Amino acid sequence: MEKIIESLSPIELKIVPYLNRPLNEIIEKSGLDKVSVLRALKFLENKELLKIKKEKKEIVDLATNGIYYLKNHLPERNLLALVSENNIIPLEEAKLKAKLSDNEFKVSLGVLKRKALIEIKNGKIFLTASKQEISKKTLEEQFLESLPLSIESLKEEEKYALDSLKSRKEVIEIKEEISYSFELTENGKKIVGKQIKLDLIEEITPEIIKNYSRNQKFRHYDLKAQVPKIFGGKRHFVNQSILRGKRIWLDMGFTEMSGNMVQTSFWNFDALFTAQDHPVRELHDTFFIKKIQGKLPNKELVEKVKRAHESGLDSSKGWGYKWNEEEAKKVVLRTHTTCLSAQKLFSLKKDEIPGKFFAIGKNFRNETVDWSHGFEFNQTEGIVIDPNANFRHLIGYLKEFAEKMGYKKLRIQPAYFPYTEPSLEGAVWNEEKQTWMEVLAAGIFRPEVTIPLLGTALPVLAWGPGFDRLMMEAHGIKDLRELYKNNIKILKEKSVLI
Amino acid sequence: MTNVVFQRKDIEKEIKLDEKTIEKISLFGTPLERIDSKEIEIEVFPNRPDLISSQGFIRGFKAFLGKSTGLKKYPLIKPEKNFKVIVEKSVKNIRPYTVCAIVKNLLLDEEKIKEIIELQEKLHLTIGRERKKVAIGIYPLEKIILPITYKAMKPADIKFRPLDSDKEMTGLQILQKHPTGIKYSNLLKGFKEFPVFVDAKNKILSMPPIINSEETGKVTKDTKSVFVECSGQDINTLKKVLNIIVTTLAEMQGKIYQVDMHDDKKFLSPNFEPDKIKISLENINKLLGLTLKQKDISGLLAKMGYDYKIDMVSIPPWRTDIIHEVDIIEDIAIAYGYDNFIPEIPNIYTKGQESKESKIKNKIAELLIGLQLTEISTYHLIKQDEVKMIKNNRIIEVQNSKTDYKILRPNLLIPTLRILSENLDNEYPQKLFEIGRVFNINEKKETEIEERDNLIIALTPANFTEAKQVLDYLFRTLSIEYTINETDISGLIEGRTGEIILNNENIGYIGEIHPKTLNNWHLKMPMSVIEINLEGIYKTFN
Incomplete structure (x- = not known):
């Protein structure tokens, strides 16, 4: 008990003496505002001195127009006054003189007709109400004057008025009001009414430190109390994922490749043995830049790539078609980071073999935007250049990569890409959802790719997880559009990846 | 990507689909998309058009399972009298090649006709590149009189009733009015003459690659014999596609007859003589990391439908995708079973290294986060109407964007x-920053577009001093000396805007955004920004 008392804050101490009274009296006696009193009550509840009871009530109150009408009469009252002055009045004239909006005029006519106070014939309004009826306050008027009222407590005629006014524009509104009361616990009953004087240290100040003597006690704080939120600066969650991916590659001994997002078709397609009539090279799938033509790289390379396509290099037969230089000059937004791998292979120095390289970044496709698609997507890709590399190594690297991403099970199946052979698709097992996620594309570059770029047919292992899906999974995002929405509140509140 | 749906009962006539077998479908290289009591849906990769028909799939998958392995032989009957197709020179500049065949003894029903049409359409779409590379025509033999001539004619002289039309049309009218003609009109655009197949009585059978004649080009369940032609640009592909079609028809009890082709040279079509390719045991084992022996190779290749005799592989005449030894090696790997490979990580040392640019970018981000800024990440494409808001030199636009985002961003201010x-x-x-690519025209570059990494910092509400404090902190911490000179930038307030100079080079700007600009974006709070080209900073860390 003593511990509890020592933990009471000044504000709680202020209301403790009045806890045997109703809420409004506590407010009055303590001299605190309602919010502070409620907060103090909440703290006392945490200390198990009382139990707060919340009660929700629906309250009918005046809305904007209602407040105005209460002062200036309901529009039907004004119209009735006008009609009673004239006994008979043409509709048009009444409309002009009543100074009501179209809507108010229409409603007022309806109300008065329904109450049989007027009649409308041949475009004129006739007064049918008696003097007594005119002077009597309508149920609606009485109702407005009596507001606010709790819905539960409404009498029959008030319910009628409520129904009648509910459909009219902003005359009344129904609000939810929460009323609070509380009940003291056994402990609460022991301290109620007590004027507790405590000589406890509150906030520590330099003076207190300087003058501190042995027996002074500190007030105990409520350690469980909610504190106001603060926010630090943070990386965007897409970049957090990129950094995480990067760390995996670095851990595995890969060196970063970087390069352009805008590429010639030569690097994005031709150097990767993608035939010029391949569907991916159509406007429908890929972003081509308007009005711009790129330049081709060194002639020798272009000649080799051309031969690879037309008649093949080494023992390859090629695609057997006429390769067009102009097609290769078209400028595109890269469709994969594999174009960076092609450039790396071309610029590779002898002492970089064996070598491991990775790229991570944005790619583009001409797509509409919906929950699972976008025109930009993230991809990462690694290549291994090693004279002794083989298909089993490829699977080994993939398995290691998947494990580092946090997936223990890897399933591989045959797949097809124009620039790798053999090719495979890897799926990782999502333990939580109990499904396979197909996220890894991999293969060994074809000789038609490596011979022009490297000069020899060294085996180059390549794999590239598209990682938007993994990223959504990691951040618990269900809609891809969220990735680039940049809602500042969400960016600040989102938890981070380790 | 092509998905095909087979009737489960058709497959189960040949292959018992127990759980183990179903698992093998994906491992055969045809990912299983769906299976229920009635249907099986698989994906067929673009390199295997021979698996599009259920007949082709069964042929391949059965061998994979170890039944009827090796290269399947189909009997081929020599041409009968008048089984002849003459190819005139006039087509050589338009659609230069055709290969043809005749298949008799067919027993068709509605279901089979549907299958044939679907195969034809899927082949058009995939390997046929929407009929540009390959178009296929199938005609009931009893309606036509052999021999056939493939030639070019003036569009006005081409007159026949196309499929699904009730009246005769000219070549030009078909391209302008017939729905199929309109759809594929681009394939004949610009040609003075169009290709046609005509029979011995000069009756037009079809105008490839657009449409057949209603009279001679409709196969029904009463059709017993058909004439098949494939026309297009590349004769090797045409031959393979014809083989896919006729062997599929042979699986429907058809008997395949050869046709005498009178082109520049004479030849017999179809031709099932397999192409041969040399492979080396050493290369196979090296690429796959295995220790297979000759007899293993023989068995594995048989499972993929090949014949094999020491180092020499006979390729099924319907395979379109074998252009190098590695294509065979992949099939050996598939036959071996992707699930049977034991993963291995080789013991080679390489050092991991992040790029210098990445390191600097991450350091800058770290410093700004310390100042409690929030990082944003925006699209590299911006909207057309956003360009007007800030003065710009030459915009870089993408073609046919399916969204409002069409322009490559010239700066980070617009997206911010x-x-x-x-x-x-x-x-x-709101205190934001972004580090990202921006794009500007530069004729010297390979793509005529220069890409740079920019950094933007936007603070709102904030004045010049607050922005300069951030800039100052950033550069001081990075040990970079800079100066600010007054300048004028559209969208910012004159007298409160400066260019940032590093080593006598303008690397960016700092300033307060003009109320007019703020109003354009419906922004209500005062705002200060810094935008810096990071290339200048990269250079200082050499």
Whole structure:
């Protein structure tokens, strides 16, 4: 008990003496505002001195127009006054003189007709109400004057008025009001009414430190109390994922490749043995830049790539078609980071073999935007250049990569890409959802790719997880559009990846 | 990507689909998309058009399972009298090649006809590149009189009733009015003459690659014999596609007859003589990391439908994708079973290294986060109407974008202003930064486009001094000396805007955004920005 008392804050101490009274009296006696009193009550509840009871009530109150009408009469009252002055009045004239909006005029006519106070014939309004009826306050008027009222407590005629006014524009509104009361616990009953004087240290100040003597006690704080939120600066969650991916590659001994997002078709397609009539090279799938033509790289390379396509290099037969230089000059937004791998292979120095390289970044496709698609997507890709590399190594690297991403099970199946052979698709097992996620594309570059770029047919292992899906999974995002929405509140509140 | 749906009962006539077998479907290289009591849906990769028909799939998958392995032989009957197709020179500049065949003894029903049409359409779409590379025509033999001539004619002289039309049309009318003609009109655009197949009585059978004649080009369940032609640009592909079609028909009890082709040279079509390719045991084992022996190779290749005799592989005449030894090696790997490979990580040392640019970018981000800025990440494409808001030299536009985002961003200010205007309801102050690519015209570059990494910092509400404090902190911490000179930038307030100079080079700007600009973006709070080209900073860390 003593511990509890020592933990009471000044504000709680202020209301403790009045806890045997109703809420409004506590407010009055303590001299605190309602919010502070409620907060103090909440703290006392945490200390198990009382139990707060919340009660929700629906309250009918005046809305904007209602407040105005209460002062200036309901529009039907004004119209009735006008009609009673004239006994008979043409509709048009009444409309002009009543100074009501179209809507108010229409409603007022309806109300008065329904109450049989007027009649409308041949475009004129006739007064049918008696003097007594005119002077009597309508149920609606009485109702407005009596507001606010709790819905539960409404009498029959008030319910009628409520129904009648509910459909009219902003005359009344129904609000939810929460009323609070509380009940003291056994402990609460022991301290109620007590004027507790405590000589406890509150906030520590330099003076207190300087003058501190042995027996002074500190007030105990409520350690469980909610504190106001603060926010630090943070990386965007897409970049957090990129950094995480990067760390995996670095851990595995890969060196970063970087390069352009805008590429010639030569690097994005031709150097990767993608035939010029391949569907991916159509406007429908890929972003081509308007009005711009790129330049081709060194002639020798272009000649080799051309031969690879037309008649093949080494023992390859090629695609057997006429390769067009102009097609290769078209400028595109890269469709994969594999174009960076092609450039790396071309610029590779002898002492970089064996070598491991990775790229991570944005790619583009001409797509509409919906929950699972976008025109930009993230991809990462690694290549291994090693004279002794083989298909089993490829699977080994993939398995290691998947494990580092946090997936223990890897399933591989045959797949097809124009620039790798053999090719495979890897799926990782999502333990939580109990499904396979197909996220890894991999293969060994074809000789038609490596011979022009490297000069020899060294085996180059390549794999590239598209990682938007993994990223959504990691951040618990269900809609891809969220990735680039940049809602500042969400960016600040989102938890981070380790 | 092509998905095909087979009737489960058709497959189960040949292959028992127990659980183990179903698992093998994907491992055969045809990912299983769906299976229920009635249907099986698989994906067929573009390199295997021979698996599009259920007959082709069964042929391949059965061998994979170890039944009827090796290269399947289909009997081929020599041409009968008048089984002849003459190819005139006039087509050589338009659609230069055709290969043809005749298949008799067919027993068709509605279901089979549907299958044939579907195969034809899927082949058109995939390997046929929407009929550009390959178009296939199938005609009931009893309606036509052999021999056939493939030639070019003036569009006005081409007159026949196309499929699904009730009247005769000329070549030109078909391209202009017939739905199929309109759809494929681009394939004949610009040619003075169009290709046609005509029979011995000069009756037009079809105008490839557009449409057949209603009279001679409709196969029904009473059809017993058909004439098949494939026309297009590349004769090797045409031969393979014809083989896919006729062997599929042979699986429907058809008997395949050869046709005498009178082109520049004479030849017999179809031709099932397999192409041969040399492979070396050493290369196989090296690429796959295995220790297979000759007899293993023989068995594995038989499972993929090949014949094999020491180092020499006979390729099924319907395979379109074998252009190098590695294509065979992949099939050996598939036959071996992708699930049977034991993963291995080789013991080679390489050092991991992040790029210098990445390191600097991450350091800058770290410093700004220390100042409690929030990082944003925006699209590299911006909207057309956003370009007007800030003066710009030459915009870089993409073709046929399916969204409003069409322009490559020239700076990071535009996307940042958009993001701020979408965050009006969120708590202020809003302190943001982004590091990202921007794009500008530069004729010297390979793509005529220069890409740079930029950094933007946007603070709102904030004045010049607050922005300069951030800039100052950043550069001081990075040990970079800079100066600011007054300048004038559209969209910012004159007298409160400076260019940032590093080593006598302008690397960016700092300033307060002009109320006019703020109003354009419906922004209500004062804002200061810094935008810096990071290339200048990269250079200082050499």
